[in-house]
Amino acid sequence: MLEMPEAMTIARQMQDTLTGKTIQHFARGSLVHKFLWLSKTAEEYDTILSGKEITGADSYGRSIYLYVGEAHLLWFGELGGRILYHLQEEPLPAKFHLRWDFSDASAMTFNLQMWGFVSLLERSELAKHPYAEVGIPPLSDRFTYDCFNQLLEEYPEKTKKGIKGFMVTSKHINGIGNGYLQDILFGAKIHPARKIPTLTSDERRRLYTAIQDTMIEAIKLGGREDERDLFDQPGGYHRFMSNQTVGSPCPNCGTIIQKMSYLGGACYLCPTCQV
Numbered sequence: 001m002l003e004m005p006e007a008m009t010i011a012r013q014m015q016d017t018l019t020g021k022t023i024q025h026f027a028r029g030s031l032v033h034k035f036l037w038l039s040k041t042a043e044e045y046d047t048i049l050s051g052k053e054i055t056g057a058d059s060y061g062r063s064i065y066l067y068v069g070e071a072h073l074l075w076f077g078e079l080g081g082r083i084l085y086h087l088q089e090e091p092l093p094a095k096f097h098l099r100w101d102f103s104d105a106s107a108m109t110f111n112l113q114m115w116g117f118v119s120l121l122e123r124s125e126l127a128k129h130p131y132a133e134v135g136i137p138p139l140s141d142r143f144t145y146d147c148f149n150q151l152l153e154e155y156p157e158k159t160k161k162g163i164k165g166f167m168v169t170s171k172h173i174n175g176i177g178n179g180y181l182q183d184i185l186f187g188a189k190i191h192p193a194r195k196i197p198t199l200t201s202d203e204r205r206r207l208y209t210a211i212q213d214t215m216i217e218a219i220k221l222g223g224r225e226d227e228r229d230l231f232d233q234p235g236g237y238h239r240f241m242s243n244q245t246v247g248s249p250c251p252n253c254g255t256i257i258q259k260m261s262y263l264g265g266a267c268y269l270c271p272t273c274q275v
């Protein structure tokens, strides 16, 4: 799944590469995915998009916005997969779910993994959309330590679910999923199942700092090594705690890194460092 560093990387590349291009045609690919949601029919997408110019791109947490004409945008919501740009002479991938052709004969395809939505909205609709721009992106001006602490306190399931549940739900902090969560909790030395009321102020500070440090580093490196950017290049961020490092020694203490299933998805952790 794309998290904030990947969304920022792709949005920046879209801004630099796609701005000024005119969409000639939109279509679904040969692949069908029942967890890919569009906000209108593919024919309506084509009618609205065709002939319009890309006017820029931006991101918010885990979302990417591609602005089309003066009034519309494509909202790549919380999703996994590959959004890829193809030069004129490049062959398209064998399989994809969505396709945009540009008038200069370049193209963009999207191949969904897991689930996600690509909504076509008027810009004025975005502001009213119940799922748009919820939560606070880490590194934004609003994401101060006091704000973070307040979000922790207001988490309605703080006595039921561990810190993982809070961290990966975008309506609190918008930008972090199960990928970066592992390294953030490792950096903060906190176990994913710890309940918020048990976290000391020291631990909350460590968690806040680990969020900031991990996001800054991952943005600098263009995202995770197992995700791809607009040009099909992997990111440069190698996770300390992942399916690649499970069974290896913890870089801090040498304890073997463990995998555990918790709240719908695997966690990777050092059982000695993270308590």
Ligand SMILES: [Zn+2]
Pocket (backbone or CB within 6 Å): 250, 251, 252, 253, 254, 255, 270, 271, 272, 273, 274
């Ligand atoms: Zn350790």
